[in-house]
Amino acid sequence: MDVLVCAGCGAELSVPVERVALPPEAHASGHHAWMPALMEPGTYAVDPDPWGRPWRRREEIGASEAAALGVYAPLYAVATGPRNVIVLAPGDTRGTRLLPERSGDSCLGIVAGDEPSLLCAGCGLGVGFREDDCGVWQTVRYDPGGVVRRSLGVPAPAAPVRPLPPVDPEGGWDLRWTAAAGTALARLLAASGGRAPVLPPASRPRCSAGPSNGCSRPGRPARPSAWPAPACPGRTPTSSSSPPTDGPESPGGRPGTRSPSRSPPPSGPT
Known part of the structure; x- marks a missing residue:
């Protein structure tokens, strides 16, 4: 902490x-x-x-x-x-x-x-x-x-798991799920090395077949891959054994950290 x-x-x-x-x-x-x-x-x-x-x-x-x-x-x-x-x-x-x-x-x-x-x-x-x-x-x-x-030199308490439904209260896809799905597909395609991923039929989401198959390079053999079990977006703690080094030293001696991005960029002229 x-x-x-x-x-x-x-x-x-x-x-x-x-x-x-x-x-x-x-x-x-x-x-x-x-x-x-x-x-x-x-x-x-x-x-x-x-x-x-x-x-x-x-x-x-x-x-x-x-x-x-x-x-x-x-x-x-x-x-x-x-x-x-x-x-x-x-x-x-x-x-x-x-x-x-x-x-x-x-x-x-x-x-x-x-x-x-x-x-x-x-x-x-x-x-x-x-x-x-x-x-x-x-x-x-x-x-x-x-x-x-x-x-503070103390570990963080165990975080409660709070499942997040993929559909928001208004009936649309939750933005956190759509972002997580896009990230997962991008990593899958990067790991495929340009070959069409072959997903086990029982675990392949229908929504992933088109995007993953359409981004392969012609002439490259298919690459078997395992589709991970769905996971709810939530906390993903970094490893406590590898302290971050992307910030200045704090008064306590360990490296400091800083984080994230701003609101979306301004829209173009209409």
Whole structure:
């Protein structure tokens, strides 16, 4: 378990939290729908990809530079902000002051703007951003230069398993399931090496047959693969034996961490 503290004065800016894997739906948008908290209570994650401003139009930077930033789809704009931003649930923050007037262009809530909208209540250092606009996951994102991690030296308690139905209350596919399914298919195709995956008939979801068979290279033999049993999206703790090294040293001595990405890039002109 860790506590995130202010890089300026050392004040605690979170409750004890456990580092977990960044959810695959972290960069997904819910359009005009209300979005819940991205992270489970008591957890935080680190986003290795660039997040937030400055945004650059994809046609200005080209496909190769966009790929270096982790973007392969033809998006209108690409985030070129800091990497290793820390993301956690808003209810797990402590000791911060919100400046909503620093929000960027938004609809019904606030999003990250040019300056941090969260300040350390102790010393006034800008430490991150609060987001809760429509179509955006409810998050707090701490800047990698504004906070450091202080290890508590104790293991995290066992997390309860909370199954997530694939269909949301309004009858549509849950965004977290669709993101997880897309991630699983991409990894399956990458592992196939360009050969058509051959899935056991009893375990092959009908929705996967078309995408997986359509992306194989002509002339390559099929590659047998096992379709894993369905798993509910949820916590995926990182290994405690391999502490993260993508952030500065904390006052306690172990490497700090920072996490994730901003709301979806602005839409192109219509």
